[in-house]
Amino acid sequence: MNKQQLIDNIWRKKSFLCVGLDTDLKKIPQHLLKEDDPIFAFNKAIIDATAPYCVAYKPNLAFYECFGLKGWQAFEKTVKYIKSQYPDQFIIADAKRGDIGNTSAMYARSFFEEMDIDSLTVAPYMGEDSVTPFLQYEGKWVILLALTSNKGSHDFQLTKDTEGERLFEKVLRTSQQWAGDDRMMYVVGATQGRLFEDIRKIVPNHFLLVPGVGAQGGSLEEVCKYGMTKDCGLIVNSSRGIIYADTTENFAAVAAAKSQELQQQMASLLP
């Protein structure tokens, strides 16, 4: 999916919501455990319920890998289901990969060629040659970690260098030499408040993927106030607040209601 298509979807649906598919067998409604593939059964119900209100899905690979083969199977089925039933949804594999060149190239082939996923989250620590193999695919995106939503983001990401530039700023600035805003986005946690202003000084036009609204305590209003562009420029993710809002047989209806609620807030915040 290219940038204009993504923007068009956001405007048409008046939503920049991403639903995070952090599917955990311990947390899904227990009646689903009778199904052949409980993870996929849960995802399918959540996707059908929330698709009208969101523009993206973000399966978090950790939750699938931890079930080994079965988990991978559920992941691949989920991706195929979204692509066949809701082809206008932007799919983000939240994998936080990043390795030496030949290894990153293997990951890129896996996610972009074999599975035809739209985008992948990538960690910047290993620098340019760990990221560029992901940038060789037209219409596919790297979403680079810049300033994350967790407490540990303070450990290294805010460290100032001798010029006074913080590490996340250096990541934003340096990585723009690798690709433009048609192929790169950045992860910025919703918990980072006014730092969105500083980020927009460096990347005024890039899309930002924003986790951390909901369970992690970030504010949607604040994110929009300091981070939104004229094209929106934001994909805001909610996982637990939607998919585990209810754990009875009624879970899908409640997930629909929760995502609609967020969509309506988003509609009122769009420029």
Next chain:
Amino acid sequence: MNKQQLIDNIWRKKSFLCVGLDTDLKKIPQHLLKEDDPIFAFNKAIIDATAPYCVAYKPNLAFYECFGLKGWQAFEKTVKYIKSQYPDQFIIADAKRGDIGNTSAMYARSFFEEMDIDSLTVAPYMGEDSVTPFLQYEGKWVILLALTSNKGSHDFQLTKDTEGERLFEKVLRTSQQWAGDDRMMYVVGATQGRLFEDIRKIVPNHFLLVPGVGAQGGSLEEVCKYGMTKDCGLIVNSSRGIIYADTTENFAAVAAAKSQELQQQMASLLP
């Protein structure tokens, strides 16, 4: 495996060699493609050939994930084979994971509980709470990226902060508050030469996992000169230089010879 057991294995075998299982269907001897599971068939032959000369195996997850379900199956079979046939080998899942706490906890469960792997490479960018979930398992290890072997290691890892401390040094120093040298190692590329001296000032006793000898151009002598401790303190990885040294039906014998050659060099370099 605990630290003393690892040291005992190194002394007994006079080797601190790790064989990297970066198994690529495009590079393995083509007669193996007739096998049911060519990746596992290749790994099994390599393992049987090299086990006398090494103390560790490092399957690189990217190479398995890129084949989806089949890749995972081959990965799990490989781990089980090593554990059952060569229980004194230290297994490193080279996965470079690292995510917010609940996600890292899922990865930890997957690799340490379900698969009973000894250690996992982890990226430090997201800080403490992305790493500590991996430190909850006795006898299991986090191998944190510090100073990698690739060209891109210069982009961010060498950045000096306002106190003059480089990012990789800050990672080494800060992470020691999270666990000791009985549960944490660091990745330091063999291409980093004299920087091993600076690293040993901060982590005099930790084991270092050293990729980059061979195909990437690092020197074993230099690594040992500047990085070795009285306990050895090094696990030096070679992947392509061993497993793809020959691509005929004779590949396993050549891999044995190449790993023996490295083992003999190592024996002469041990204190």
